[in-house]
Amino acid sequence: MKSNLVTYDRLVSYYYHKAKRENAIYIYNNRSLNDNREIDMLYKLVAKELAKEDPDDAIVLPVLSFQLISKCNLKCKNCAFYSPYLKNEIYHTYDQFVEMTNKALTIVDQVQIFGLCGGEVLLHKELAKMIEFLLKQPKIRNISIVSNGTIIPNEDILKQMRGAKRCYLQISGENHHRSKLNEIKELCNKNDVAYVVYNDREWRDFSDLSNRNFSEEQLEKGFKRCDYACFELFNNKIYYCCFAAINDYLNKLKVDESECLNLEEETSVLREKLKNILNMKYISSCRFCENIADNFKKVIPYEQL
Numbered sequence: 001m002k003s004n005l006v007t008y009d010r011l012v013s014y015y016y017h018k019a020k021r022e023n024a025i026y027i028y029n030n031r032s033l034n035d036n037r038e039i040d041m042l043y044k045l046v047a048k049e050l051a052k053e054d055p056d057d058a059i060v061l062p063v064l065s066f067q068l069i070s071k072c073n074l075k076c077k078n079c080a081f082y083s084p085y086l087k088n089e090i091y092h093t094y095d096q097f098v099e100m101t102n103k104a105l106t107i108v109d110q111v112q113i114f115g116l117c118g119g120e121v122l123l124h125k126e127l128a129k130m131i132e133f134l135l136k137q138p139k140i141r142n143i144s145i146v147s148n149g150t151i152i153p154n155e156d157i158l159k160q161m162r163g164a165k166r167c168y169l170q171i172s173g174e175n176h177h178r179s180k181l182n183e184i185k186e187l188c189n190k191n192d193v194a195y196v197v198y199n200d201r202e203w204r205d206f207s208d209l210s211n212r213n214f215s216e217e218q219l220e221k222g223f224k225r226c227d228y229a230c231f232e233l234f235n236n237k238i239y240y241c242c243f244a245a246i247n248d249y250l251n252k253l254k255v256d257e258s259e260c261l262n263l264e265e266e267t268s269v270l271r272e273k274l275k276n277i278l279n280m281k282y283i284s285s286c287r288f289c290e291n292i293a294d295n296f297k298k299v300i301p302y303e304q305l
Helices: 008-018 021-030 038-051 092-109 127-134 155-161 178-190 216-225 240-250 266-277 284-288
Strands: 060-067 110-117 141-147 167-171 194-197 230-236 235-238 259-260
Touching: 060 240, 092 127, 092 155, 092 266, 127 141, 127 155, 127 167, 127 216, 141 230, 155 167, 167 284, 178 194, 194 235, 194 259, 216 284, 230 240, 240 259, 259 266
Parallel strands: 060 110, 060 230, 110 141, 141 167, 167 194
Antiparallel strands: 230 235, 235 259
């Protein structure tokens, strides 16, 4: 049976011999290969080089994620998005999703990876329709469906993903949900659904939101290597960090208006604002983030409440 797993050999072939957008993208997603930040740093460098192919005025986002739902079948004690602790569930309907995504796509010229995440995104009842919508968007190069590897995709989801190599299931928890993961991998191979698996051997502790008093050098260095520094489409705004997005929503941190985009503003205004954000050496939320530290505090992955 042919496997759709993105293996190391396939990565090398894609990157060194083709080095095009649709192939280099996999460098970012298969974190199980090296389990370190070099993969993310390398991807960002590749994305910047690829962006040079576009006109000088073009805006190309390496990653734009959409947190569709906060509901999750797990209750991880150290969830970075606080899913088990939220009093009010976050849930974007299909219509809300389309409206926000369409607005975001008017601001940019291309998105290399559009990620759908949660919570557990496979619990969203309208996910299949959302995938179908994204596959029709010419500005989106690749679509990542982020799952914790404990839920089997339903037939409607498989139907939309079947044979669509630019849409893939990104599965975590290789060392934690092995029995269910093997079942998912077998199903994906059987249905010609692309997938990647990465190993969560370590999680960071994001519970401490105090000012870390990082130096300018630490902030700039930490931001360059940060694997959370991707754009997040959330609550009718675009943030330059998923950590900043959820903490701003919960009023745990205040994100300055100059560092996020309110989608209710005019497109021309938002484009100029986004260009300024893209040139930032770091954002203010970095001052409170464990991920900037050279020796970040680790916690147990998938520890349940």
